[in-house]
Amino acid sequence: MRDLGVGFGYLLKGQRWVARHGRSYGFGLLPGLITLVLYAAALVALAVWGADAVTWATPFADDWSSPWQGLFRGFLTAVLFALGLLLAVLTFTAVTLLVGQPFYENLSEKVDADVSPDGTAPRSDLPLWRELWISARDSLRVLVRAGLWGVLLFALGFLPFVGQTVVPVIGFFVTGFFLTEELAAVAMQRRGVDLRARLVLLRSRKTLVWGFGTPLSLAFLVPFVAVFLMPGAVAGATLLARDLLGEETGGDGADQPEAEDVTP
Numbered sequence: 001m002r003d004l005g006v007g008f009g010y011l012l013k014g015q016r017w018v019a020r021h022g023r024s025y026g027f028g029l030l031p032g033l034i035t036l037v038l039y040a041a042a043l044v045a046l047a048v049w050g051a052d053a054v055t056w057a058t059p060f061a062d063d064w065s066s067p068w069q070g071l072f073r074g075f076l077t078a079v080l081f082a083l084g085l086l087l088a089v090l091t092f093t094a095v096t097l098l099v100g101q102p103f104y105e106n107l108s109e110k111v112d113a114d115v116s117p118d119g120t121a122p123r124s125d126l127p128l129w130r131e132l133w134i135s136a137r138d139s140l141r142v143l144v145r146a147g148l149w150g151v152l153l154f155a156l157g158f159l160p161f162v163g164q165t166v167v168p169v170i171g172f173f174v175t176g177f178f179l180t181e182e183l184a185a186v187a188m189q190r191r192g193v194d195l196r197a198r199l200v201l202l203r204s205r206k207t208l209v210w211g212f213g214t215p216l217s218l219a220f221l222v223p224f225v226a227v228f229l230m231p232g233a234v235a236g237a238t239l240l241a242r243d244l245l246g247e248e249t250g251g252d253g254a255d256q257p258e259a260e261d262v263t264p
Helices: 002-020 022-057 068-099 101-115 128-156 162-190 195-204 206-220 225-244
Strands: none
Touching: 002 022, 002 101, 002 206, 002 225, 022 068, 022 101, 022 225, 068 101, 068 128, 068 162, 068 206, 068 225, 101 128, 101 162, 101 225, 128 162, 128 195, 162 195, 162 206, 162 225, 195 206, 195 225, 206 225
């Protein structure tokens, strides 16, 4: 159980690091803001035209009598929006990391250099387009895994009592795990650690991962919070990745002066 506290500590240290490095934090906000605008537009469109889409998809209900037609289509509209919201939560981090790859790569390198005893950070020799391709491919694979879990938990949610108590708790732990994987991938990809190896590392210390990712996934449910926590989450996930890989860490680097920051 100690790892739960350690994981949560990395989350706090990451937020503390960006609070002391305002320039890095400012640049780290941009990808989240861009993604937020795109997702907000998509959800508004779903709310406005979702009922029309359900009506188009259920022509067999055109002749149903009232109130069954309205109840049936209203339920499907609500389910459609709920699934869209769930998909947005599950994919927000992946899309933001993809949009902000250069920004977060730079931020993660700074954290690595800051806490490394020799002041150096691992660097990738791959061109940017190759890193973006690997990131997008791995994010898609993680999304498929998370989507399968989401469908299973959604189905289990209809079970009496268990679906309203146990299943939501499991859902937050599952979301926290995959959220941590996406964030830690920034630092691990620079080290050449592929998706399969990352998942093995994360599964070997699940309580550490849950301590970091589960509180973060809960915080991300609050509107706009994800945008402001993303830079610190990337910083904290870099510290967590160093722990998983057994790399020595000289400190959390929070006391380094802002003058050391450089723009990406």
